[in-house]
Every structure is written in structure tokens, then in C-alpha cells.
Amino acid sequence: MRNLQTMAMLLALTLIPSYAQADALSDQFEEARSLLAEGQPAPAFEALDKIIDSFWQRSPMFVRKALFVDEINGYGNFTAKEPVFKPDEAQMIYVEPVAFSYGKTEDGSSVASWSVDYSLEGPKGTTLFEQEDFVNLGVPLIRHNREIHLKMTINLSGLKPGDYVSHYLLKDKNSDKTADFSLPFKVEE
Numbered sequence: 001m002r003n004l005q006t007m008a009m010l011l012a013l014t015l016i017p018s019y020a021q022a023d024a025l026s027d028q029f030e031e032a033r034s035l036l037a038e039g040q041p042a043p044a045f046e047a048l049d050k051i052i053d054s055f056w057q058r059s060p061m062f063v064r065k066a067l068f069v070d071e072i073n074g075y076g077n078f079t080a081k082e083p084v085f086k087p088d089e090a091q092m093i094y095v096e097p098v099a100f101s102y103g104k105t106e107d108g109s110s111v112a113s114w115s116v117d118y119s120l121e122g123p124k125g126t127t128l129f130e131q132e133d134f135v136n137l138g139v140p141l142i143r144h145n146r147e148i149h150l151k152m153t154i155n156l157s158g159l160k161p162g163d164y165v166s167h168y169l170l171k172d173k174n175s176d177k178t179a180d181f182s183l184p185f186k187v188e189e
Contacts, residue, residue: 059099061177069094075149083185088157095150101175102144113138117169123162159187
């Protein structure tokens with residue numbers, strides 16, 4: 001429970017601008033701790049969920065994990081791949097965005113959606129290719145899920161052997177939040 005209190009104070013110091021709000025956050029953590037101590041895990045979880053939701057809304061978007069994979073079977077369930085590719089081999093990328101915003105579809109259900117700007121840096125550090133809105137991604141949601149993953153498949157056929165870096169700018173379509181990440185890779189015959 002000490003870690004929970006420490007987390008509350010760190011969150012308060014970084015995301016809450018006033019002492020009154022920090023006190024309210026501390027009170028919410030204390031409420032969750034008390035509920036758990038009283039044997040009420042479901043209400044304690046709901047209290048913590050409200051705190052995480054506040055963080056989610058206030059935080060800039062960021063990418064928790066991004067890597068090349070051979071296979072994706074779900075959130076956190078993937079087979080990582082060494083970042084070495086044949087000249088015409090497609091690249092599958094697993095991405096976990098955090099603190100994105102939610103939108104609504106025409107039928108009123110929730111959706112998370114992004115566009116991705118892409119640039120490719122060559123062996124000598126020069127930009128070989130760049131395009132805004134290179135990929136568009138969307139994830140239909142039943143509720144405001146947080147543990148989601150994105151899958152991108154990019155075919156960079158015709159690259160000569162060498163070291164490259166792919167740069168991605170993930171742009172939230174439901175807010176002005178962005179997050180960038182880069183993945184170095186090698187092309188070998």
C-alpha cells in the first residue's frame with residue numbers, strides 16, 4: 001500500500017496544479033486504500049480507476065512499447081522480431097499508445113483513432129522518404145479501454161543492405177495529442 005501512496009503523491013506533484021487538488025487526489029487514494037482494507041476490492045478498484053482516468057486525460061500521449069514483431073495475438077501477446085529484414089520483407093510493428101483520447105462513431109460507440117506521419121532515415125542519416133498521414137488506424141471500443149495495441153505493416157521493398165531508422169509521429173484524431181517513436185533496423189541480403 002506504500003507504493004500506492006507514493007504513486008499518488010508523484011501524480012499529484014506532476015499533474016495537479018493546486019494544493020487543493022493534490023489534497024483531493026490524496027483523499028481519493030486514501031479512500032481506495034480504506035475500501036481495500038475493508039475487503040471491498042471492487043469499489044477500491046473503481047476509486048483507483050477514477051484517478052487513472054484523471055491522469056489519462058491530463059497526460060500527454062506517449063508510446064509505452066513499440067517494436068518489430070513476427071506475430072501479434074492481442075495486447076501484450078506478441079512474438080518480438082530481431083530488427084533485421086530482407087530487402088523485400090514487410091515489417092510488422094506492435095505499438096502500445098497511452099493517454100490517447102476517445103471519439104464517437106456515427107452509431108455512438110467509442111473509438112480511438114490516429115494518423116501516422118512516417119519518415120525513413122538512410123544509412124548516412126539522410127531522409128530517404130517522408131509522408132504525412134502515411135497510415136490511418138482506428139480501434140472500435142465498447143468502453144474507454146486503455147490496454148489496446150496498434151498493428152502496422154509497412155513494406156519498404158527495394159531497400160539496399162544497410163542500417164536504417166523509421167520515425168513515426170502518432171497523431172490522435174480525437175485531440176491534439178501526439179507521440180513520436182523511432183525504430184532502428186537493418187536490411188541484409
